[in-house]
Amino acid sequence: MNGARYRYERPVDAGTADELRKALAFHHDGVTVEQLDRGIEVAVPDGPSEREIGEMVRHFLRGHREVPATVVTEQAGRPGLSCALPDDDRIAVARGVYLHGPEWTAAMDHVRRLCRERFAEAFGAPLLAGSAQIARDVLVRAGYYQKFPNLVNAVARIRDRYWDGVTVSQLRADQPEALGSFYTPADTVLTPVTCYHVYANAAELKHRYDTGLFAIDGPVFRHESRNHSATRLGEFRMFELVRMGSAEEVAHDYERILGAFTDFFAELGVPHRVVSASDAFFGDAPTMTREAQLLNKSKFEVRVPLADGELSVASVNAHGEVFADSFGLRGLGADATCCAGIGLDRLTYALLSYGLLGTSA
Incomplete structure (x- = not known):
């Protein structure tokens, strides 16, 4: 392969090597990360020089140490399932952006209804509709630019x-x-995370509905310049449960929501596993933040196996005091927050891949 290569000669576990590959692929086509007897070799066919690749790799892995993942559950799915490319009538209109046909729309509506019934209604959470735009200051206060400096539209x-x-x-x-x-x-910027709408408007929401638990469904936009595909989208819809409250209340509901997600995906019958995870941070101190997530078990993902690898379709995330401080929530009795999100497009794709949704859904 032409292009530049960089060899990092320190131990890197397979999970972190794959995270590095995905993070680099946000910006460069054809990235490969090969594990060696000692370290890894990163290759990019076109774009950065060896020195530039080295700077990115060292930044991403600075202070790295292996942290084992925790598997909550692993399900084989309904007997007799097989995985194939789904019936997909979407039409690409831009990188990672699609025009949805009637079959895909019907399947998405069915998945959205399942989420609404199982989580918003079952948890007694008011259902909000998030907007496409959000104030740029909200992302600044949340620290989004520091953690994900390249994803904002x-x-x-x-x-x-x-x-x-x-x-x-x-x-x-x-x-x-x-x-x-x-x-x-x-x-304003395009919304990269729906839960920010809740934190930014917490006082008004608390006043109106007298609760710290909300469901929200809305569009999400992330600029992953060269990493778009049928499942990694520049524009998609997210369903989230968002909890604000005391540390004890949030810890209790974090476990409650994680249990509800575990039961929900088991009942869907799709093969999956629920495993501790971390975000592919590429901002300030990425390794420290990533390893803190794994050590604290503050993020779990629901991953569905497809022909080309696992697809993360949902996650449950504990934030601790970060957003309580960033958005001034303590005056509302909220010392901590957590959220749980389901990517509606991704879950639809996964269920269709296993024939678990018909076009008449």
Whole structure:
């Protein structure tokens, strides 16, 4: 393979090597991470130099140590299941963005209804509808830019007194760069995480509904520049349960929600395992943050095996005091938070792959 290679000559376990590959693939096509007798070799066919690859790898792995995963459950699924590419009538309109046909829409609606009935209604959680945009300041307060510096999609607005200047119709074919002069940065970005809507509006929600447990369904956008596929999307829908409360209340409901997720996926009959996990952080101190998740068992993923590897379709996440401090929740009696999310597009894809959803669902 042409391109640049970098050899990291320190022990790296298989799980971390795969996380590194996925993180690098956000930005570079064709990345491979090969495990060696000692260390790993990273290859990128086009783009960065060996020095640049080395800087990224060392940053991602700085202070790395192996932390074993915890498997909560592993299910083989209903007897006689086989996995194949699903009937997928989506039409790609941009990288990671699809126009949904009626069959896919029906299947998505069915999965959304299952989540709503099993979690929003069963838990007595008010069901909110998240917006596509969110204030940029919310992401700053949450520390999203520090943890995931490359995933935010910016939103721009047409400049003030737009029609006082040159109109779009007057732009010539040889001056496309002039279009940029009509746009200025806005105070909003596209929403990368639905639970931020709840934290940012916690006081009003608490006042209206007198609870610290909410369900929310909405669109999510993440700029993973070169890593999009049928299941890794630039635009998708997320269903979440979000809990705010005392440390004891949140710890209790974290276990309760994890148990409900475990039962839910077992009843769906899809092959899966529930395992401790970590995010592919690439911001400040990525190794420290990633290992803290694994050691504290503060993140569990539901992973479904497909022909090309496991697909994470859901996760349960404990945040501790981070968002209570970032969003000033302590005055509402909330010292901690947790959330549990289901990627509706991914779960639909997984269930269709095993023939567990019909087009008439």
